[in-house]
Amino acid sequence: MLYQSIVEATELPRIIRLERNVYGAVFSLMKLLPARFMIDRAEDNGALTPQTTVIETSSGTFGLGLAMVCRMRGHRLRIVGDPAIDKNLRARLRGLGAEVDIVESVGRTGGYQRARLDRVAELCEQYPDHFVPGQYDSKDNPNAYGHAAELITATLGGADCLVGPVGSGGSTGGMASFLRLAEPDMRLIGVDTHGSVIFGMPDEPRLVRGLGNSLMPANVQHDAYDEAHWVNAAETFRATRELHETRSLFMGPTSGAAYLVARWWAARHPDAKVVVLMPDEGYRYQDSVYSDEWLRENGVRQDELPARPQLVGAPSSAGTGWSYTEWGRRTLTDVLSGDSSGRGLVAAGAAI
Numbered sequence: 001m002l003y004q005s006i007v008e009a010t011e012l013p014r015i016i017r018l019e020r021n022v023y024g025a026v027f028s029l030m031k032l033l034p035a036r037f038m039i040d041r042a043e044d045n046g047a048l049t050p051q052t053t054v055i056e057t058s059s060g061t062f063g064l065g066l067a068m069v070c071r072m073r074g075h076r077l078r079i080v081g082d083p084a085i086d087k088n089l090r091a092r093l094r095g096l097g098a099e100v101d102i103v104e105s106v107g108r109t110g111g112y113q114r115a116r117l118d119r120v121a122e123l124c125e126q127y128p129d130h131f132v133p134g135q136y137d138s139k140d141n142p143n144a145y146g147h148a149a150e151l152i153t154a155t156l157g158g159a160d161c162l163v164g165p166v167g168s169g170g171s172t173g174g175m176a177s178f179l180r181l182a183e184p185d186m187r188l189i190g191v192d193t194h195g196s197v198i199f200g201m202p203d204e205p206r207l208v209r210g211l212g213n214s215l216m217p218a219n220v221q222h223d224a225y226d227e228a229h230w231v232n233a234a235e236t237f238r239a240t241r242e243l244h245e246t247r248s249l250f251m252g253p254t255s256g257a258a259y260l261v262a263r264w265w266a267a268r269h270p271d272a273k274v275v276v277l278m279p280d281e282g283y284r285y286q287d288s289v290y291s292d293e294w295l296r297e298n299g300v301r302q303d304e305l306p307a308r309p310q311l312v313g314a315p316s317s318a319g320t321g322w323s324y325t326e327w328g329r330r331t332l333t334d335v336l337s338g339d340s341s342g343r344g345l346v347a348a349g350a351a352i
């Protein structure tokens with residue numbers, strides 16, 4: 001097969017059997033899919049011309065995907081990130097011709113995310129001819145996952161359960177909506193981390209990057225999820241390293257967290273076909289997740305993984321270890337109105 005570009009060659013996942021009934025949809029860089037799709041759409045509808053500056057906020061993989069696509073198409077790109085963009089990624093983005101703004105100060109609420117969005121607004125004023133792809137709001141993000149869903153259907157004949165990490169909500173929401181056209185009952189399990197507002201916890205500093213959020217993205221379609229899990233940093237990093245140590249799969253931490261959940265759910269449903277989204281490779285995390293020294297410095301203990309999560313009735317009971325709730329395709333408001341402690345309600349109300 002001759003590909004016309006590295007994006008075309010690597011944007012779709014490889015489907016790899018990981019357990020008897022668990023299949024990884026293993027991406028080199030999942031965000032290439034929405035990056036290419038959103039740029040294509042904007043070029044087609046005239047929102048993006050050769051004079052337009054593309055402006056986007058990202059602290060990682062979406063920025064890299066956009067930079068690759070924009071370089072190939074000749075578009076000027078400004079990425080607004082935070083210190084999570086390590087110096088290697090910064091150098092790579094700059095090598096691809098992107099200008100990188102790092103916000104150093106944390107906004108009053110909404111963490112770096114708020115500060116990044118404020119900077120994007122400033123840049124938009126500075127560049128009147130701009131295009132903001134908007135991975136958190138644009139429907140072109142979830143809509144980008146049609147071919148990946150087709151590949152799963154063609155390879156496995158569909159899925160009974162899809163497990164994936166949730167950041168913007170684009171990949172899990174998009175893949176599920178395509179797969180459910182054929183199988184409306186397919187279970188969707190979202191994987192989040194403690195201190196993220198996505199499934200109703202209060203915003204707190206988080207060590208896991210790539211999943212979770214300090215602000216609520218419009219692209220998270222809460223009523224699409226059947227189950228929501230919270231996996232903490234130590235569990236996420238341990239599971240990521242186990243994936244490498246036992247399956248030779250060298251992936252980023254969001255893949256590890258999703259794998260932990262998928263493996264557990266699949267063992268309890270031996271007749272179900274479980275697909276787990278694995279969004280990026282491990283290279284970017286060699287000095288963090290894969291470094292014992294970094295883990296020690298950050299107070300992350302490499303304990304044994306819990307055999308199972310704790311079932312909780314509401315986000316406010318999620319505690320500090322791996323836990324989950326039966327979301328039941330409800331809206332966030334419905335879930336939080338049943339949360340009698342109100343802790344989650346206050347947090348999400350502040351963040352939306």
Ligand SMILES: Cc1ncc(COP(=O)(O)O)c(C=O)c1O
Binds near residue numbers: 167254
């Ligand atoms: C490495 C990684 N994993 C998972 C996600 C979450 O995917 P989504 O934004 O589609 O919810 C992201 C989002 O940026 C990511 O960078």
